[in-house]
Amino acid sequence: MRYYLIAGEASGDLHGSMLIRGIRQQDPNAEFRFWGGDLMAEEAGIPVRHYRELAFMGFIEVLLNIFKVLGNIRFCKKDVAQWNPDVVILIDYPGFNFRIAEFAHNKGFKVFYYIAPKVWAWKEGRVKRIQRNVDKLFVIFPFEIDYFKRFQIDAYYTGNPLIDSVAKKIDALPTLEEFKAEHGLDERPILTLLSGSRRQEIAKCLPTMAKLAERFPDFQVVVAGAPSLTISDYNETVGALPVKIIFGKTYELLAFAKAAAVVSGTATLEAALIGTPQVVCYQASPISYYIAKRFIKVRYISLVNLIMDKPVVKELIQHDFTIDKIAQELNELLYDSPARSAMLHEYQLLRTMLGEPGVAYRVGEQMVTELKQLKA
Template sequence: MRASIDPPVVANAAAPTVSTAMVTRQRPPRIALVAGEASGDGLGAGLVAELRRLHPDAEFAGIGGDAMRNAGCQTWFDASELSLMGLAEILRHLPRLLKLRREFRERVLAWQPDVFIGIDAPDFNLGVEKWLKQRGIRTVHYVSPSVWAWREKRAQKIGASADLVLCLFPMEPPIYARHGIDARFVGHPMADDIPLQSDRAAARAQLGLPPRAKVLAVLPGSRIGEISRLGAPFFEAAWQVSERFPDLHIVVPAANRNCRQLLATQLSSSALPVAHSHLLDGQARTAMIAADVVLLASGTATLETMLVKRPMVVGYRVAELTYRIVKALGLLKVDRYALPNVLAGRDLAPELMQHDCTPPKLAAAVLHWFEHPAAVEQLQASYLQLHGQLRQNASASAAAAVAELLEKPVRSGGPL
C-alpha cells in the first residue's frame, strides 16, 4: 500500500473557473491522461488506441511511459517520475512530486482538455482530478481502489474527484452507486490478454522444465517486505511437499534484481534440492502456466493465476502491529482476500492468512491439489466462468464510457 503524497485540496473561491462549454469545438478533442507505473502505462496505451479509433483526430497528452507514447500520447513527464514505493522513498521525493503536480495540473488547465483521465495511482491522480473538476474539466478515474475490501467511505472521496469511475471488477459499481457516484464495470484487460486455455507444455519447454515432472510455482511477493515475511515459510512448505514428491521442481520468479538477491539467499538457506530449484528473472506468468500448483502471496497475482487456470494456495502476513490495528479498527470489510474468492463469492482457493500462514498448513493445502485431480478439474471450470465474466474488451469498453462522457454538456463550475 502506497503512502499518500496528497495533502487535502481546498477549493479556492478566487480561482478562475474555466468551462469547456464556453470553448466552441473548433479543434479536435483533447484528452489528458496520467499513468504512474508500468501497469497503468499499458492500460493507458489500450485506452488511447481505442479512443483514437472513436475519434481519429483526437489529441492526447499527459504523463505516461513507452506504451502510451507508442500509442500516440505526447508525454510531458515520464511515468517513472511517479513510480515510488514506500513511505521513506515518497518523503524523500515529496518536494519534487508536489512541484511536478503543481506544474502538471496548471499545464493541463492551460491546455483545456475535454476530459482528464487518471489511471490508477490514486495518491497522485485523485488530487489532480479534484482540482481540475473544480475548474470545469471533466474527470475520469480508471481503476478503482479496493473499496470493496476496506474503507468503503473512500468512494465518496473518489466521487468528489471524478465524474466517472471505470472499474475492473463487477462488484465495484454497486458500492459507488450507494454513494450516488457514476461507476462502470469495463472488465479487466488481463482477462482479455490471457487466452482461455494456457499451454503448459510450451511454458515448461520455455523454462527448460521436464514435461512430466510435478511443478510448484512459489511467488512470495514482488516487494522486499513481502518476501522477507513470506519467503521462509513458503520455501519450508515447498520442502515439505517435496518430501512427498521427490521429483518436484520449484520455480521462483523474481520481480527485480533486489527481489532476486533476497530470494536466492532464502533458497540457499532452505532444504530444497538445488537441482530442482529454478530462480527466474521475471517470467511470473510463464511460471504459473508451467506449474501444476501455485503457492503465492495475496494480491493481483492471484487473479493472474486464476486466469491461467492453475490451482493455488494463498498466504499472507503483515506486521503484527499492523494486523492488530486493522482488526481493532474494523477497517477490513471482507472475509475473503484472494480475488478469485471475492469474485466467486465463495472459497475456491485456500487462504492462509497471518497466524494460519505456517509451513505445515501451506504444505497441506498444496498437497491437496496435487493429490485430488478431480478437484482441480472442477476448480478450472469455475475459473473459466470467472474469466468469461471479466473478459469484456476492457479498453474498448472504457473508451466507450469516456466517449459517452464527452457527449454530455458541461457548465461553468463543472460537468452537469
C-alpha cells in the same frame, strides 16, 4: 485530445497499457503523458515517473518514505498543470490519485477514475471524494455497479480488463517443451510462486514460500520475477534454496504450472482466469496488519473469493501463513483430487461473470465518448 494517465503499480501499468490501446482505437490522434511502467511505455513512450519510484506498501512503509511521496505529489500537480490535458485518468493507486483528483478538479480539468478504489473493502468515507472530484467512474467488477449506486454514482462496467490480457497471452503461448528449453528448466512439473511486485512483499513472503522447494522435490519451484525488481532482490531472499527466478513470464509460468502459491493481489485473479489452482498467501508487518484488520470490512482478501463471494481459494494470512499450511493446501492441488476439480469448476463460473474479451476497446470507446460529451 490529450490524456494524462497515472498508474502507481505493476497491475495499473498493465491496465493502463491496454487502456491506451483502447483509447487510441477511438481517437487515433490521441496524445498521452503518463506515470506508469514498461508496458505503458511500449504504448506511449517514456513515463514521467516509473511506478517503481512510487510503490510503497503498508502504513509503516509509506510513513518511512513520506517525504518522497509528498515530493512526487507536488511534482505531479505541477506537471499536470503545465501539460494542460483534456482529461486526467487515474488508475487505482488511491492514496496518491485521490490527491491528484482533488487538484485536477479544482483546476478545472476533467477527471476520470479507472479501476475504482476498493472503498467497499475499507475507507468507505473516500466515496465522498469520488462524488466531489471525479467526473466519470469506470469499474472492473460487476458487483461495484450496485455498490456505487447506493451513493448516487453511476459507474461504468464493460468487463474486467484482465480478460483481454489473459486471452492475448494464452493465444501466444509456446509449448511447454519450448518454454522449459528456453529457460533451462528440467523435466519435473512446475510449481509457480508469485510473491508480489514490491520489495516489502518479497521480503515478507518469499522466504517462507521458497521452502516449498524442499517440501516438493518432485516439482521444480519457479518464482515469477516482478519487472520492477532485480535478480539480486530475489537471491538475497531465497538464499541457497533450489528455486529458479524467471522474469517477464508470469502468464507462461501460471499456464504451465500444476499449481501456484500467490501473494494476494491482481495475480490471484490472473491465476484463476488462466486456470491455475492456487493457495493465496499474505503477510505484512505486525503494525500494518493490526491497523488493516481493524478497518477492512470484507471477508476475503483475494479477488477470486471477493467476486464469487465465497471461499473458492484458500487464504493463508499472517499467522496462518506458514510453510506447513501452504504445503498442506498444495498437497491437494498439485495432484488430481476433488479439491482441485472443484476449484477449476469455480474458475469457469468466474470467467462467465467477468465478461467477454474486448474490454480495453469498450472502456476506451466509453471514455472518448464521455469526454466529448463533457467538453461539448
